[in-house]
Amino acid sequence: MKKYFDAKYKELPIGGLIEEAGNAEKYVTGTWGTFKPVFNAEICIQCFFCWVYCPDSSILVKDGKVVDIDYVHCKGCAICSTECPTKPEKAIVMVKK
Ligand code: SF4
Ligand code: SF4
Incomplete structure (x- = not known):
């Protein structure tokens, strides 16, 4: 049995390596x-929570202010929107693509 699994293991393709x-x-x-x-700049209070929490560095900052989202790298995890503290509306809301 072990022999069988050893052989199957070797057939697996090599995964992604970082x-x-x-x-x-x-x-x-x-x-x-x-x-x-x-992102809605009119509601944003520039607290930078989104920038701190984004796991993909996808919150774009210019001249010391959050200005937009880097959609090339953003994975849509919604952490930025979850952490955004503005009320009643959030300065970052998630929408379906
Ligand atoms: S959705 Fe996730 S990856 Fe995209 S900007 Fe927000 S925190 Fe970053
Ligand atoms: S968390 Fe919300 S209010 Fe704070 S900088 Fe980001 S978008 Fe603006």
């Missing part, structure tokens, strides 16, 4: 999500 840290920006991951965040 050979260097911080290489996420080299990959287009923006097509992965079903939802995307939409």
Whole structure:
């Protein structure tokens, strides 16, 4: 039996290997999500919670202000919208793609 599993294991294709840290920006991951965040600058209070929590560095900042979303790398995880503190409306809302 062990022999059988050893043989099957060798037939498996080699999976993705991460050979260097911080290489996420080299990959287009923006097509992965079903939802995307939409930023509303008029409501934003510039607290930077979204920027701190985004796991893909997809919150775009210019001249010290959050200005937009990097849709090339955003995976649509919704953490930015969840953490956005503005009320009653959030400055980042998730919409279906
Ligand atoms: S949805 Fe996720 S990946 Fe996209 S900007 Fe928000 S926190 Fe970042
Ligand atoms: S978390 Fe919301 S209010 Fe804070 S900077 Fe991001 S979009 Fe603006």
